[in-house]
Amino acid sequence: MKMTLEQLWQARYGWPPEHTPAAALATLLAHRSVRAYRREPIAASTVADALAAAQSASTSSHLQAWSVIAVRDRERLQRLAAYAGDQEHVARAPLLLVWLADWSRLRRMGSAAQQPTDGIDYLEAYTLAVIDAALAAQNAAIALEAQGLGIVYIGGLRNQPEAVARELDLPSDCFAVFGMCVGYPADTGAIKPRLPAALVLHEERYQVCTDEASQIAAYDQRMRAFQSYQGRSDRSWSTIVLQRMRDAAALTGRHLLRPALERLGFHLR
Numbered sequence: 001m002k003m004t005l006e007q008l009w010q011a012r013y014g015w016p017p018e019h020t021p022a023a024a025l026a027t028l029l030a031h032r033s034v035r036a037y038r039r040e041p042i043a044a045s046t047v048a049d050a051l052a053a054a055q056s057a058s059t060s061s062h063l064q065a066w067s068v069i070a071v072r073d074r075e076r077l078q079r080l081a082a083y084a085g086d087q088e089h090v091a092r093a094p095l096l097l098v099w100l101a102d103w104s105r106l107r108r109m110g111s112a113a114q115q116p117t118d119g120i121d122y123l124e125a126y127t128l129a130v131i132d133a134a135l136a137a138q139n140a141a142i143a144l145e146a147q148g149l150g151i152v153y154i155g156g157l158r159n160q161p162e163a164v165a166r167e168l169d170l171p172s173d174c175f176a177v178f179g180m181c182v183g184y185p186a187d188t189g190a191i192k193p194r195l196p197a198a199l200v201l202h203e204e205r206y207q208v209c210t211d212e213a214s215q216i217a218a219y220d221q222r223m224r225a226f227q228s229y230q231g232r233s234d235r236s237w238s239t240i241v242l243q244r245m246r247d248a249a250a251l252t253g254r255h256l257l258r259p260a261l262e263r264l265g266f267h268l269r
């Protein structure tokens with residue numbers, strides 16, 4: 001059954017909105033990561049629409065320093081699933097979009113024009129391309145979700161960035177920022193609660209809420225209830241996020257990202 005905007009807001013925050021949310025928010029508030037898909041293939045026109053949405057996103061200095069690879073080959077999906085830490089939903093997805101920070105096109109343009117492209121060798125350029133790829137991807141995600149498809153991002157591809165680059169024949173100066181599984185949902189999952197807006201929104205300047213700790217404790221309770229409703233571990237959100245960022249070992253290989261990026265052509269000066 002379709003949820004109203006007020007119900008979606010309540011699911012996200014645990015309390016109803018104090019105003020009437022804009023109708024345009026319906027798709028955004030209804031977001032949930034989808035990891036089980038029907039067998040139904042994704043039409044080429046659906047991918048074309050997602051790409052148009054992606055290319056409609058803002059892009060730093062109009063540089064368009066991103067690309068995307070649509071992967072459907074089952075064996076390739078299985079290999080990518082393994083690189084991403086054996087994520088079964090990657091192997092089973094009808095479609096995986098791999099979003100790339102891509103300076104290779106501008107390098108080729110520079111070489112053809114016999115002009116230097118040294119600006120690409122800086123951390124700023126890496127950051128810019130990653131932001132561009134993320135903005136494009138999120139626009140595509142919304143377009144797909146608006147048409148009834150489900151998505152889940154796959155940051156796990158950064159566990160083994162060089163293996164992923166080889167699998168996808170990426171040129172130098174090109175990096176797979178994350179994947180995105182796409183498919184028609186085969187489950188009816190729930191909307192995951194977020195932190196209270198008051199902890200995230202600051203007015204005029206950064207001010208830590210005086211009751212930050214108690215608001216996080218209350219959120220932990222909501223997340224515990226959500227997790228146990230989902231049949232998952234009832235570890236609190238705080239426990240999970242602190243564990244996730246505890247040390248290099250908890251980064252599942254991604255602590256080696258910087259040298260891997262350098263080998264992929266990103267100098268990060």
Ligand SMILES: Cc1cc2nc3c(=O)[nH]c(=O)nc-3n(C[C@H](O)[C@H](O)[C@H](O)COP(=O)(O)O)c2cc1C
Pocket residue numbers: 031032033034035084087152153154155156157178191192
């Ligand atoms: C950049 C990024 C990378 C992510 N990587 C993974 C991943 O590798 N595997 C996965 O199952 N979910 C992944 N997720 C999904 C998050 O776990 C999910 O968005 C978060 O738990 C919030 O849940 P929701 O999307 O259902 O609201 C990723 C999300 C983002 C934004």
